[in-house]
Amino acid sequence: MSQTTPTIITTTLPSMTPFAFLNQLxxxxxxxxxxxxxxxxxxxxPGKAAAAPGLVESLFSMVVRREPEAIETERAVRLPCQHVxxxxxxxxxIHPKRGNQNTCPYCVQxxxxxxxxxxxxxxxxxxxxxxxxxxxxxxDERGFCIWDQAKGATALSRRDxxxxxxxxxxxxVVLEQFLPKQSTLFxxxxxxxxxxxVQLREVVLYLQLQSNGVSLPEIELQNNGxxxxxxxxxxxxxxFMTLGKRQEDALxxxxxxxxxxxxxxxxxxxxxxxxRGLGWIPWMNWATDRYFxxxx
Numbered sequence: 001m002s003q004t005t006p007t008i009i010t011t012t013l014p015s016m017t018p019f020a021f022l023n024q025l026x027x028x029x030x031x032x033x034x035x036x037x038x039x040x041x042x043x044x045x046p047g048k049a050a051a052a053p054g055l056v057e058s059l060f061s062m063v064v065r066r067e068p069e070a071i072e073t074e075r076a077v078r079l080p081c082q083h084v085x086x087x088x089x090x091x092x093x094i095h096p097k098r099g100n101q102n103t104c105p106y107c108v109q110x111x112x113x114x115x116x117x118x119x120x121x122x123x124x125x126x127x128x129x130x131x132x133x134x135x136x137x138x139x140d141e142r143g144f145c146i147w148d149q150a151k152g153a154t155a156l157s158r159r160d161x162x163x164x165x166x167x168x169x170x171x172x173v174v175l176e177q178f179l180p181k182q183s184t185l186f187x188x189x190x191x192x193x194x195x196x197x198v199q200l201r202e203v204v205l206y207l208q209l210q211s212n213g214v215s216l217p218e219i220e221l222q223n224n225g226x227x228x229x230x231x232x233x234x235x236x237x238x239x240f241m242t243l244g245k246r247q248e249d250a251l252x253x254x255x256x257x258x259x260x261x262x263x264x265x266x267x268x269x270x271x272x273x274x275x276r277g278l279g280w281i282p283w284m285n286w287a288t289d290r291y292f293x294x295x296x
Contacts, residue, residue: 022087027076028044028078119211134155149186160196165188203241209254214254
């Protein structure tokens with residue numbers, strides 16, 4: 001199948017994760033009815049049955065290290081260079097655990113600047129990350145929350161520590177699994193830091209999911225919509241952004257959609273609330289696009 005002449009990309013490529021790039025690709029509508037993906041040779045469009053993989057698909061499977069398989073009807077998407085491919089084939093091509101490619105299969109132009117985790121363009125994103133830092137948390141190159149005891153312990157109040165001490169005693173067996181061979185003081189400080197930043201870390205995850213293409217309702221600011229000045233930023237108290245009931249319901253629905261909860265736990269919403277009380281919340285592994293439970 002012939003392809004259009006590629007458009008040479010001269011502008012700076014956007015920084016994003018492979019999944020964010022995939023989600024923002026436009027559909028190609030101006031194609032003949034019998035158009036097919038040049039990789040898997042399946043016809044584009046809804047309602048057309050999938051056929052067995054052909055020779056091209058089998059060869060492509062060797063590149064992305066997977067067994068050839070019958071695939072569903074492809075959606076035609078247009079790459080920045082204007083080449084048209086099937087959505088599922090592009091996904092396999094750029095997936096970090098499969099093809100792990102960042103160029104067009106035809107013209108070898110780079111598609112995007114790889115980013116291991118999404119950064120929100122929300123106007124208060126930098127302030128949220130700064131607030132995390134005040135509590136001793138930083139995002140590493142994978143987007144995981146890493147806690148620094150020396151810095152984070154200074155932000156804890158006496159009330160935080162007393163509440164955490166009670167929880168450490170109550171959940172000693174569970175905490176030993178996540179924090180093995182750590183001192184009791186460290187566990188108390190770690191639980192206190194995790195509990196005091198649950199809402200903040202959930203807001204960060206929420207904004208990252210939005211920037212990665214997940215449809216979630218916008219967060220309502222807790223300052224009645226008034227813009228925060230630079231002076232106020234320096235004196236800002238946490239939390240100034242939290243998830244309301246509508247946002248929490250949407251986030252929980254996203255967790256349920258991804259089958260995050262253990263099927264043995266009967267009430268998933270109650271289990272989520274209980275784990276939050278210990279500072280334990282879901283996080284995203286941006287390399288695999290999968291959630292996992294994490295104790296920061």
